[in-house]
Amino acid sequence: MKIGNTDQHEDVNSKLQYYNKEDQVLLAVDCIIFGFDEKELKVLLVKRDFEPEKDKWSLIGGFLKKSENLDQAAIRVLNILTGLKDIYMEQLHSYSEIDRDPGQRTISVAYFALIDLSSKNFDRIKIDSAKWYKINKVPQLIFDHNEMIDKAIQRLRRRALIKPIGFELLPEKFTMRQLQSLYESILDKKLDKRNFINKVNLLDILDKLDEKDMTSSRKGSFLYRFNEEKYNSKSEEGFNFKI
Template sequence: MTKYQHQTRLLAAIDCIIFGFDGTTLKLLLVQRAIQPEKGRWSLMGGFIQPDESADIAAVRVLKKLTGLEGVYLEQLHTFSDPKRDPIERTLSVTYFALIDIHRYEQQLSDEYHAEWFTLTEIPQLIFDHPEMMYMAQEKLRYKAALHPLLFELLPKKFTLPQLQSLYECVYDMPFDKRNFTRKVLSTKLLVKQKDKDKGNSKKGAFFYKLDNKQYKANLHAFLNIIPNPPIG
């Protein structure tokens, strides 16, 4: 027997949800869909899993083909399986999400599929169930960021405390008290203060910090107390 009898074949697809931080604003990477239906409309990075591929390998291939991005850590999020999610044919979608520093990858970004960054407050209308995918990825991001310093993946190697606070405010869509946030962040002992300052935003300037990688690996849960009422996954 080479196939299971009396079973309907399904298509399996990949969709990648890529969040990026430009030092000020959290953004989502989108492309214009190249095929019908909904050709030309904004979409997450998607494509079909090939017979000789795992979902993980397909996600890497699809992301590189549609954006030029490679070497990005992708984490599997969820499988979307509503029978009517694709109007053409029954298709399951395995979703992945990633966090990147936009400036670190901006030279890789391809123009072929018109990949473009959008702030989370200016997301255009998306195809199919892609809005649901985006919202689920946001909630997963918030949950994971409350448990450990995941958001450092979105920062340059040297960063200021105002940059870090801005990032957390973008992710959680809420303001943080500057003095309280600074106190809590420094109490984690995960940051190493640098001698130089960023003077681009004020005459006084703000000291740069670096993540202490040894402390980071030993204290992955040190940031839990920074988030008031952290989400429960």
Template sequence: MTALNKYQNQKRILVAVDCIIFGYDGEQLKILLIKRAMEPQKDQWSLMGGFIEPNENLYGAAERILFNSTGLKKVYLEQLKSFGDPQRDPMERTISVAYFALIDINKYREQISDTHHAEWFLVQEAPKLIFDHDEMVEKAKRRIRYKAAFHPILFELLPKKFTIPQLQNLYEQVYNAKIDNRNFIRKVNSTGLLIKLAEKDKSSSKRGAFYYELDMNKYRAKFQSFINFIPNPENFIL
């Protein structure tokens, strides 16, 4: 059998990309979902997804699907893993490559398209999703928890200027755990990543909390050698 015949005799399998979009509005960690537009499970909540086109790579497909579904572009986007259970899609044998995105909701609020009626849900209160999308979300949450212990990826969820309480609240929501305030502040300051501003946020108290900005040069330099904020990060397996 020639190589050409061997290729021709193989059953064609569809390849899709699904995007898991996490956002933070300064107070709550959320996930962006849409309602499926076709059967099966039409009108059920779903991740943003679509099939890979012949002329694009996986990352390009993820960027296109993300933009077409929500209008979002130039956001933090990372490949999670592939999902290939033969029964995962009842219509056709389909392998899905999942990606997750991290965004500051307030920064992209006006950019999100209404075409697919995307809606934000609190991560802890998200509805049941189609197919194996719930599994994808759980895997993404575990990956983010693991990575955030060593790399400053959660800063992607914050506005340009933010307070230490906002940052701590974000970490606590991601890990669903209370973090010691003084220890957190000490570790944050020791990174040298933050630039303290003169301006204060006084929305929560008269005394207020100083705003900080991320030093982007140090952020890029330290991205692969970040301090461990979280005890026992090995509990958050990939």
């Protein structure tokens, strides 16, 4: 993605002189990256290699550059860690407590992203200190990052019940068992198998394939695919996604 041009950058810099008497604060983005490995929902953390709070666990983040808007900064930060760009990402909340960062007065805008771990190669994460943690096993993090994760989980749970964003965490082809495991992991509760399947079938937004996953049992399990075109068409007609 190409961001801005030289003339625009010079124009931005020239305007900064008009506000040099105002208080200056740093603006950062922090990314809560959720991943699903077909069994459990996890979040990606990194161990800081600089002060303040060196060697402690943290979300991946970075400071806004003069040439970026917030979305562009979040995409850049995510790409630094994963090498990915085209994934689901949503702005979550802004954090502006005066003493939230002991290094300097910093306002942070949090984003959360969704990644299907089974279809992406994460053996090549670009930061050696990065590690996936189960969402119920997250350690004590720096600043207000635990609060950010808690808020992101609550947002994800609400979204997953009314929109099909859960499919962003699944491979293109998945079993009904994998889909149920995903929702159980997001909602942190067991779901009745028959009731869950009936609700999903009533939505009529999945394509049942002739292929089977033979790893789960000798008989195998049919694979499904989310039909985004059918979902969009239904949404235009007033369709409500609800699980």
